[in-house]
Amino acid sequence: MHQVKYRSIKSRLIKSRSIIRNLIQAGWGIFLLYIGWKFFRFVRYFEMPGAAGYTSRPPAVEGFLPISALVSLKSWLGGGGFDRIHPAGFAIFLGIILISLLFKKGFCSWFCPIGALSEALGRLGARLFGKNHGLPKFLDYPLMAVKYSILGFFIKVILVDMSPLVAQSFQQSAYNKIADVKMLKFFLEIGQSAVAILLALALFSLVVRNFWCRYLCPYGALLGIVAVFSPWQVTREAQKCTGCNLCNKACPNRINVAESRRVWSAECSSCLDCLEACPAEALGYKGPGGRFAVDPRFYPVLLFGIYLLVVLVAQLTGHWQSSLTLADYRELIPQSTWVGH
Numbered sequence: 001m002h003q004v005k006y007r008s009i010k011s012r013l014i015k016s017r018s019i020i021r022n023l024i025q026a027g028w029g030i031f032l033l034y035i036g037w038k039f040f041r042f043v044r045y046f047e048m049p050g051a052a053g054y055t056s057r058p059p060a061v062e063g064f065l066p067i068s069a070l071v072s073l074k075s076w077l078g079g080g081g082f083d084r085i086h087p088a089g090f091a092i093f094l095g096i097i098l099i100s101l102l103f104k105k106g107f108c109s110w111f112c113p114i115g116a117l118s119e120a121l122g123r124l125g126a127r128l129f130g131k132n133h134g135l136p137k138f139l140d141y142p143l144m145a146v147k148y149s150i151l152g153f154f155i156k157v158i159l160v161d162m163s164p165l166v167a168q169s170f171q172q173s174a175y176n177k178i179a180d181v182k183m184l185k186f187f188l189e190i191g192q193s194a195v196a197i198l199l200a201l202a203l204f205s206l207v208v209r210n211f212w213c214r215y216l217c218p219y220g221a222l223l224g225i226v227a228v229f230s231p232w233q234v235t236r237e238a239q240k241c242t243g244c245n246l247c248n249k250a251c252p253n254r255i256n257v258a259e260s261r262r263v264w265s266a267e268c269s270s271c272l273d274c275l276e277a278c279p280a281e282a283l284g285y286k287g288p289g290g291r292f293a294v295d296p297r298f299y300p301v302l303l304f305g306i307y308l309l310v311v312l313v314a315q316l317t318g319h320w321q322s323s324l325t326l327a328d329y330r331e332l333i334p335q336s337t338w339v340g341h
Helices: 002-015 017-047 059-064 066-077 089-103 106-110 115-130 137-162 164-171 181-188 192-207 211-215 220-226 246-250 273-277 298-314 326-335
Strands: 233-236 283-285
Touching: 002 164, 017 059, 017 106, 017 115, 017 181, 017 298, 059 066, 059 192, 066 089, 066 137, 066 164, 066 211, 089 106, 089 220, 089 298, 106 115, 106 298, 115 192, 115 211, 137 211, 137 220, 164 273, 181 246, 192 211, 246 273, 273 283
Parallel strands: none
Antiparallel strands: 233 283
């Protein structure tokens, strides 16, 4: 009787994982909105002197500059030292790479705001249309190559063709110094073409689950390639497996979990939905040889712990705050104004 009660409690804990993941996504999204609001107030202070009080610039906003971080990587590898213009962005980039190397691309399914939005649209679409529809294989596979092609383009242009000297010159350019400001203005001054593209992506995401993540996201493509080398993978114990295929149905990335010993796929985002769906507890999140299993309840703690550790190290070593001064921002930000001012 005690064993039955234990299994019942354990089952309820397992079933709560997806809810916990959604809550983490929502909490992280609220935090990012707060960061965005603070940054907006910071920029507004320099755009409209006297109209708004000063608000300090949140360095974490640089996490939205992955291309700048890739240039920083090229400069760093070429002996240019750690990026001083957007150090927080480079530190966050390295932290996300480290997370993917250790525990696959859990960042995508637990913390990425675009991934969370895409997932929410998929759930909405399933309610509206009864289910999400997958593209046929003759379209699915070629379209999946698009994100890797975009990634390949950036790698060639930045990591292969760009010299370290050019990378360092770009870092010091006026454009890069306020790349975060330009990113903010893109959304505040968004044009009709961009709105049309975003609406099209949203509509596709209603019908095809995780459309952006599966076909178009170059950042996810990079993390997926890195994640292939992760020592921890979703692992299936064949002797426990009943062949119900519920894990395959639960997987948002259409991976054939039911026939895999270890899920090496670059598409696996470690959402752990397959573990939640398995009634026989045949799946686990394990290291090489099926050892060093990670309790799924503590998986997000590991992800967040690595992120906080990277941020703490960056702050303690002076690689978090930008070297740009308020005088620099006072000169650079007003070079372009908000629409309507």
